[in-house]
Amino acid sequence: MKTLKEPDGNTGRFYIRLLVAALFVLFGCILLALRLYSLQVNSYNHYLDLAEGNRIAMLPIVPQRGNIFDRNGVMLARNFVAYNLEITPSQIVDMEKTISALSRIVDIDPKDRQRFYNFLRDNKRLESAPIRTRLSDEEVARFMGQRYRFPGVDVHARLFRDYPNGTLGSHLIGYISRISDRDAETIEERGEEANYRGSMHIGKSGVEATYEADLHGITGHEHVENTAGGKVVRSLKSEPATPGSDIELSIAIELQKVAEAAFGERRGGLVAIDPSTGEVLALVSMPTFDPNLFVDGISSQDWNVLNEVGIPKEKLNKPLLNRAVSSAYPPGSTFKPFMALAGLNAGKRTLTQKMVDSGGFAYGGHYFKDDKKGGHGLVDLHKSIVVSCNTYYYVLANDLGIDAIASYIGQFGLGSRTGIDIPDEKEGSLPSTAWKRKRFAKYGREHQKWYGGETISVGIGQGYNAYTPIQMASAMATIANDGKRMRPRVLRAVIDSHGQRQEVPPELVSEVSGKPEFMAAVRRALEDVTRFGTATRAFAGAPYRAGGKTGTAQVYSLKGQKYDKSDERKRDHSWFIAYAPAEQPKIALAVMVENGGFGAVSAAPIARQVIDAYLLEKPVVKPVPEDAGAEADEEGSDDHPDNDHGNNEARVGQRGHTG
């Protein structure tokens, strides 16, 4: 290294270095200026967004859910405030330890624990999950004293849903439950995530689900300025929530109570309709369940009970199934009045035309037997309904052909959804050649072909026929309303948060074609059913005149075995459809009792009680004893189509497909 001895050398070198340093400084300053220019000018919007996001948080204001009332203003679903003990999992190090420590302050039973862990598993979007709901005041006070020991645990006031009538009308009212991950996806698909920000619950079934949009209300929000620690400094602006609308149902809950009580322990469905408006007065599915169990998360024990875990398939009661709208059954003889109208209007029968029923009808090598040995003798249309003569309808079905039957009876809404405002309505099946082709599209051509013999059993409401109680009730109401089919509805009015009441107008779906005198004739026959026919005993002493028709639908193919009444699950389904009073029908209904046996025995007495309750001042409420009138009166011995072995065989083949 060279040594510099001259001072000038040192100084000269110094000036060069000073220049280099000055350039270096200039370069450094330009670098900084460029960096700042890029941050403050080029990326300004980006950082402004970030700063705004930092600063402003939007807190949702959850609207109060609307109440549900019956037609007389009886509360069916309401809200109340209670305190939850909630844990924010992200702030907890040792969950088990925290919960055990908490359990020394408030009661936490294994059920609560289980439910809490289920929440964590199923609801990942939740920030906090309740370990205990509905704390008592004393428990709240005890916890608040110890709160400092539990970071990540806090007491929150929450709105709860309460169904004051418990199990009454549970399928109809439905229930709300925690928003699951799947619900969250649905909400997202509908683009409503903003409205559900902060909402904990959503309607899952019944009216709670159908009118979720009205009941939920509109979430408000509060824009708040936050610190880095998430502390709210001040509220910038807020938009209040719009509470959910109240809903008034057409249901008369007292009538519902009578109907459910009349079912007793039996399984089945009932729908009662005001024929002139389509308003549903009662909608029963038995057995019921307690919707309150679902509100703050159902425990696995309760869930297992309701879903009948571990119970053999043939013994299931399916309490969660809404039999009134989601389950279709062969209508049995309740199909006959519709067949009669089809025959009259197609010109295949006249009102006076008589035939001889000698005990059955031979077709294609099979003998379709009547259930009365030796037949009903000389039968006209009126009598065919009153005594429920099978042979008359075997022949009529054969004369009409399946497609004529289907196209006429389809006008009553059978085989298509009625459009009732209850979720999960089933279509049922109104068989026709087209229907069979579609139904068996996956199978061979052979299976898709319609056989004449199949038409014969359709004529008496068997075979592929399957309808829901709501369809049968609506069809009955259509007859009662002179062929004007009204859309069945449980919603009567929506009352918004300002008290503005919006009535739901009756909706005419369609008018059944045909001559009014035919309709009147069939109604006369139906009215005689309760006076002289199969439902005489059930309507004995009624102070009004009612039209009705019994039905007994085969459940189980006997395959040559003897019909065995002792195995309850193999018994026939019992149907009764009715309307009253005959002069000016105010109520039309369909009752179906699963495995109830003869329609006249099980279903008709329930119908009687419901009609009494609705039309009379002081109805007598008592469950109908299960085997009341087991020794059915002469005419009450309803059709039981399975007595004929040949006929039975043909049907076994069909059932193989329908499952």
Next chain:
Amino acid sequence: MSRRGRFHPSQLFESLSRPLDQPLLLILLALLAYGTLLIESAAPELLGRQFMNIALSLLGMWVVAFISTRRLLALAPVFYCVGVALLIAVALFGTVSKGAQRWLDIGSFLRIQPSEIMKIAMPLILAWFFHKRENSIGWWTFLLAALLLVGPVYLIAKQPDLGTAILVCASGFFVIFFAGLSWKLIAPCALVGVAAIIAITTSGNQLCQPDVNWPGLKTYQKERICTLLDPGRDPLGKGFHTIQSTIAIGSGGFTGKGWKQGTQTHLAFLPERHTDFIFAVLSEELGLIGVLVLLGLYMALLARGFMIAARAPTFGAKLLASATTMVFFTYLFVNIGMVSGILPVVGVPLPFISYGGTAVVTLCLGVGILMGIARNKPER
């Protein structure tokens, strides 16, 4: 109009202010005023104390400006030895605070930070050293100078106080550089530095693994550098400072959100907002315009410093003035660099602006030294 004649106040003021370089004083006062404006926004409760700090600093500056450079350089060995002794004392009996052993408690209430003394003592001793050997500068001179530099820097870095170590190291290095350190030595150092930066930026992920130790740096220092490379790796922890200060700067835009209107500042998103991160407050509230005003003031300060260095009468004074000027630059570059996210977060305040007694005093003493040199320029 005074009747006292000879003791006219303006004359007194003139005699008192004569040693003060007026352009430098104006720039300094402008910077200090700018700083108090920002402290009023970021931490108004500390404004009174900052005025006290400033008054004390100006007094110190004024005193130092009266001392001739020659005498100052002669005192350098004393300062240096005292400084080193105190640093050793800190290493042995220092007070630990915030994870670092930087302070020395004297009595029960006075607490001094000896590393701060070295910021002044280091350029002084080296300038004195080269001045003494002005006519016989050889490679051994640089070696000895390097030894004088390395010892204290090592002690400071060990405390650990990376920010001060960098500043002390820079102050010494600049003296050595201006004294004529061979480019042949500077070039390899620069190359090593560039290589290290390239290594970190290209394979930072591997180097930033927790089990990789970096020679000579503590884990938290390594973390800072790694965090700079990728602030997102710890957004709520160590990267939080950088992310939030960058947001503050960027969201200020061209004109800023207005004085006292910075949301990042006033909603506590910005850490250390009145001390090391005050530049972010400036950028957020006064925008790019405010930033350019500050950079302009700094450049004026540096330019005046370079002028003083160029006109300094002796080699030692030249070295001292230029190194002091470059230290100012180091302060501002490191601080603005870290706040705007191009340098790792080290504890370096924004010169003349950040709140804090020690920093202002030290910096103003530096300005005093410059003024002392300016007073002795050959023309006079």
